[in-house]
Amino acid sequence: MDQDNTAQKVWKRVGDRRRLVLLALVLVPSWLAADVLYSLLPARSWPGVNLSLSLLFAVLFAWISVGFWTSLLGTLVLLRRYDRFAATGGLPSDPGLPDDFRTALLFPVYNENARDVAAGLSTVLQSLRAGNLDRHFDLFILSDSTRPDVWAAEEEVWHDLCRREKAFGRIFYRHRKSNLKRKSGNIADFCRRWGAGYRYLAVFDADSLLTGETLAKMVQIMERRPEIGILQTPPKAIFSRTLLARVQQFANHLYGPIFAAGLHFWQLGDAQYWGHNAIIRTAPFIEHCQLPKLPGRPPLGGEILSHDFVESALMRRAGYGVWLAYELGGSYEQNPPTLIDELVRDRRWCQGNLQHSRLVFTRGFFPTHRALFVNGIMSYGSALLWFFFLLAGSLQALSALFITPDYFPQGRSLFPDWPQYFPTWALALLSGTAGLLLLPKVMAVGLLMVKGGAGAFGGPWKVTLSVLGEIVVSTFLAPVRMIFHSFFVVSNLAGLKVGWNAQNRGDSGSSWPEALRFHWWGTALGLVWGFLTFFFSPGFFVWLSPVVAGLVFSIPLSVWTGRVSLGRLARRLGLFLTPAETGPLKELRRLEENLKQPEPYCPFALPWQSGFLRAAVIPRVFALHQALAFNRRRNPPPKEARLKALLEKALSRGPGSLNDREKSALLNDPRSLGELHREVWRLPAERARDWGIF
Template sequence: MAVPLDTLTPPHSDADRHPAPPPEAGPARPTEATSAVPPEAHHAMPPEAPLAMPVQDLGAWDPRSGHRPARPERRPWLARAFVFGGAALLTAYGALQMYEVVSVSGGTTALQYVLLVLFTLNFSWIALAFTGAILGFVVLLRAPRHKPLAGALATRTAVVMPVYNEATARTFAGIEAMRAEVEATGHGAAFDWFVLSDSTQGDAWIAEERAFLALRERLGPEARLYYRHRAKNHHRKAGNIGDFVSRWGASYDHMLVLDADSLMSGPCIVALASAMEADPDAGIVQSLPLIINRNTLFARVQQFAARIYGPVIATGLSAWSGSDGNYWGHNAIIRTRAFAQACGLPDLPGKPPFGGHVLSHDFVEAALIRRAGWSVTMLPTLPGSYEESPPSLIDVAVRDRRWAQGNLQHSGIIGAAGLRAASRQHFATGIAGYVASPLWLAQLVVGIALVLQTATIQPDYFSGDSGLFPNWPRFDPVRALQLFGLTMGILLAPKLLGLLLALFDGPVRRASGGALRLVLSSLIETLLSALIAPIAMLIQSGSVFQILAGRDTGWNPQRRDDGSIPFSDIVRRHRWHMALGLVTGVAAFAIATSLFLWMSPTILGLVLAIPISWASGQLAWGLGLKRLGLLMTPEERDPPAVATAAGSLARRNAAMGLDDAPALAAIHADAHLAAAHALMLPPASPRSRGAIDPDRTLAAAKLAEARTLDEATAWLSPKERLAVLHDRPLLDRLKSLS
């Protein structure tokens, strides 16, 4: 299916608004090289099928403009009453007990009231997680596993993987493995596969093209595998998906959105498409991705926690959300028409971090698609959905900084017109997840201040009131201990419920190393999580303070491999955490031994921040526990076939050196690659008079003076190299170098 080059022009690009450029600025004329271009390069993308995607108005909404459900909606009122009513009752009880703790002297100071308010806010957060986990536990005890729907698929689904400066060997291995699994189900004709690149590094871009061309050559002309690279990564991932929908969306009933580290089994992918076909009101169906393929200590802790505790939490969320569910941005299937109708994201007023384009777009897209009358549901028991996780504490912190900004940005969206109450709750939960850290920090500071006040301030016997005894801050130690036990029980309950379900499930229990190893693994995870918690609290608090101060995070590529971080970087990142832990420990011990003991878990985690962070990224520690059968998951004991295949293909791709060759050297050495690359570029837009691209201009000047490729490579900056890769005349000049 050969596609003319002009079909790659965006429907609303500059080429549509201006006359054609002069010949020297247009597409390269066929040459001996381009005539030998591999056939797969001629149809890197299918013919465009535009689908209107209007920008949404967050300030107004007309319900008549949305989708009218074909079936009556059933709201899970009982589940919601249990989760939110139970959390409210627990919070009220906890607040009452805290009031009794601080008012034992018969009077309460302003600082004690501040402590009461902070405690109540923090307690409400863990109470909601507790009641949701209980609901998930009950549902999983009673509900059978998800059974995929049978029957042929009558619809077409685009499987889209947005990538951004990723390791190409891994990315294309995942696509190849998933495609093979879907083909094996007999439903392969219902799916087309797209790699949508937003890569801003020239080496990554050309590596993607090399991998795409090689894979298309292996799979043959009927592979239905496509590749598109955007010249500008406008609006990041949301813009990448939006560009695909607006240009090709009309050809597909659904799109299955992946991340670069996503893996999904063939039956899982087919089941999601079947679920969309079976429910004409479904807008998004989200699967529960489990973490796999992790080997460092920190990543294995996350992998174990997600596998053992995650289903309980996700099932509870699914049970009370019903059709008002949420979307996590990947491993989910979306009705393309509904997405185009409802999910054109506007830029928020103001500058980043609160203004500008929407960072955490997935929550917003779920809320808008629900506002438009489509359902958003989750299948938490559907097997075969997987992802990977960052390898160390610092890597998580880098990603978490972006998530913090995205979730706090939702404070300007939570009040949007027409949103369902459950969608507003999802926003509130995301915001609270990051605000909780500075609230916890504030609670610790106020607690220390109160103890210091009690220990150092002398009572005023001559205050002028009629009391017979002085009045100063006091605490009820017995009630305080009871409240501490209640708080820890509620905090740890979701872990215990997940552990119980794993112990009840024979196959899961045996695949996790047996009951004894499973319990021991849970204890290790709990201990390590407790040590990491105060470090994460300070990191998240710092992120929140930076955002409130107006600092934008940007969008850095995520590190996915298991390579360790230099120790000097770890020391630089955590030295203030360790110093704060030491100062707090000395101060607490000087004030009161009881205060030191009460704060010892927090103090210990901070004092050990540097060695904990170093250990978190160590392969040897993670693999050592693996050899002992600890922190094992069923997917690790018996790896999914799609993961095994992807691993093998990734090693083959790595051996091919796809990620090793510099972009300019690869283009210069391979005439076929150079011709294919030029053919996949969109037509050049005409340049307005006076509009000078400095990178392109400097690149042209340097290439004009260069005699060899080595000279050009040494002289060109990364941005100038990227300009060369986007420009056909400059590519021709590059190929002429010796």
Template structure:
């Protein structure tokens, strides 16, 4: 690798000391605020409880409340920090503000690989997104510093043949034969992290940096160039993470997520970046990595424990950031890097399917948080925060169970005036409705003030028109808040189940994410029926116990009872379109336009190409057959060849629809079989299965 001239190394030890000192001060202040707020709220809860925490049930209620309130308070103060910093013009300690714009723009670039790992993704959408990024970099005038790699782990023959044909078409469309590459692993080990590791073993030494994308990522060329320049100027930085915004939402659920991300996200990411500074987390995509230290220090060993804590690390990104920090490299989150995007799952069902994998991966981090050596405290806390993202749900569920037990004990059993052993004086239960209302109000402040701060931030900065105007913006916030309140209990019950499954090490099927589609009524009822019955039974029991407790249960019970209709409702694209047409749940990218999103809609041969039967195209079309055979295996051993001969003869006589998926994969992966089928199909009779397909292909 080429070393940088001294003029490109502006950071001194003093500058590094300053950000670390700032980080310590900020984290200490955050700790005081969170713990102080939590102690006050827990004291208020104990004052509300009838026995003031002198029974084991009330001790459990108070303990769970304190844990949940701590996590809630942390989010509140991070949002408050973000609001203050944005009103002051930004964080002066951020990486982007260490040099002026002119100095950064004059920084030469290093050689960079842009990599997109894919696994059974919608091929046209993934490659059209990569095309938009390629053209944006080309427009920046810096394309010569970048190469692009599509790294496939797809196992289905129809998918990978489609990927390869679309890759070749995109190379020709862009004139990128020497810059756009495709590689499919034959052996799928360790999922995405193994895919990246395989790329680095093959080509890592050829590049200084690596920009990692997801299949739905979009990034502007100027943003990528700016990220490379920041890495050039700050050689102690190992990972620079942008803050991707959601876009291209169609369904009601996706539009709600997109609106919340674009309105509230800047506050939380600014606050989070201000607390983390050079010890941030890596989110696995829309980020740039310094390849040499990443290869040296971020290899993921198998976990040595038992059950959940044994085997491959599933959620690799936080771990890689922690290993970078352990090696002395800095990891930064930069909220002011714009033109970085991803897409939301289109339905709640798709989000929860993804969360099921993430829950298991994040819970694995408990082992690393406790037993990995020399990790920085900030990265251990990042592990804890990720764990709490899912563990909060069973804690909330446990809190509901204990409060139900407490009410049932007070209603169904005689009051015990001597709950503690050897108690000399009776303990009279007390009820304080005013304190209970104060506690509810205290909690609501933590939940809703960050939303109001984000709303105020937009109104003060004069960006209201980008969200459809002040009135529509306020209505959209109300709509999003209602949706969040409805979805929270559903997520709570689902995440609680996922945590239990993870702790029992239930095996998961790793599949590509759904990027489009709506939820059917049958799927929603089958998925949510048990939870709805459980909520209905709990609510009925609450009504039987005490009407006031029944009313208290409704905000949780009603969404769960109506979970199936909500799944269907939120998945509907028509409702999302109807709201967008009326200026609700708008995002700035929809109001101002987005060049990257517009590029996805430009005419291209890829969508038509991807609608065809990829296996049939690989057999019939001469150019496609030549490409696919060139990427397939060389001739195999004699025993395997005998099996392949039988399969291709069967395929020729009966047609491809008679093949099992596994047999189709064997033929599609064998170069000799593809060539033989191509020759025989063009000689087949007109009334044969392949003859009819050939005639239909020629006609079109």
């Protein structure tokens, strides 16, 4: 333990120094850049506009500087090939694990596609078995699903999976009736029931994957370094098919490694937990990381939505390190397929991050985690600041029309005070800002060329073209993201609540009506903004045109970037390729096969997604659900009467007459479901057809 404390002291000291340097690297140039901007702005303006513009510019400049310096340091770390603080340092080559404990692999799910989740589980288990590691791990599907069809389908899929993989007693399934505290409550519920039996727990997302070898390495790292509380891996995006998802996936594979290495450089043991693809030391997690409810009402009070950041801060407060194992491969996740899906997810994340404003000053948190809270807030707040900056810029441009120039501000004089323009400074500022945004991409390509591996991205030319394509797509989408993120921030601060929707992971794309419904106001804003600036200040319109274009064309951009056909075309052209596609790991190939597996044969014409119908009708599924039911208590008379009325309604008017709540009530009561099953099979042919029986 003394050794651990010494190690912690060393990395803490080094980390503090590095962060001070980062602070200086960010603050000093931002101040200088804002000063230059202030001197460049025409004096003829409404009061306060120039100062606001400069202050906003300073904050935004600082924000993009953090990304730039992180990427630069990440590039240097990866070029150096040696990092004395790397979490994987000194790992044995043998992936063998001790036999005295097991690790729980948790798959929290919420109304997800159960068959896809099972395909992921199957792949993880097969990968563990290939390395003869499966005896060290137990897999848990932790369901918080609220839709009865999904719940019953999950049970059936779990049973089929255990049977196919011969994994009864290895893969477990638990359905929680109340999804209190959402994902964090789901994990906490696991910890309370079974956590004491596992030294570590690895958390997955419904669509994420960790290979057996990576899992073994993670456990080995945790065993070697008892001071680590959470070890996060950087997941790489996979299986993207739409154009947008492919662009994001490419960016994630190309720029992600340098960014992760840079984050590690600054953060060391004060890193973040991203909620999945991470391993957690169970005992301190149980003892210190249960989340309290924030005082006040949502959106800023109530249950903590973005639990992961807070859990890492709590773990750190308890004296354990949180590390990012940036050099560890074999960790994957999937991207939202369309812009609308991405924005829907962002709305949820935005609320979670804004909630952290309540936690910034919490006693006992480490400064780095306070900074990370601010960083999370700025992920969305920066959009609003950018929006204000552009508005202030527009006002500045318009003010020239309404304010009469005063060439003699000092009164009568022989020498007029001509407005001065410094093109060199303006160009320097513009190129400096552009450099901060674009150089990380150049560094990533440069690193690829130096270290080799461009072939895995389609070759040097294709990589270059893909980077240019990615810049074009992200430039056009940036204004759309800006106005949506701004809207999310404002609506959250105004007290509007956000629902918890299952993430869309399909490839259906966005339809034109859907895009119109979602983006009409952005388009209208772009048209009005563009018209006003073009009419009153054509010079400024040229500067603003990329923003205006992104907004005006947001509807077609949203539809086209969400198309699988365009994603496929890009792939055929060799654009946006990633190593996971050109030379995929055997686990990824296996996952692809598992995802494509046909449904098991069933003589009933009831799709597997109709979980309730199948549980009510198919004897095998009914028996399984009944066997798993734990509510066998006799109901009080009023409830019994309600259930009886429900049963009569179901039998007389068919399954279509039941809503989700009514279906759940029947599924939750074994006696009522038993009665329903028996009576459905006794129905005359014309009414039995509604239940899929002839």
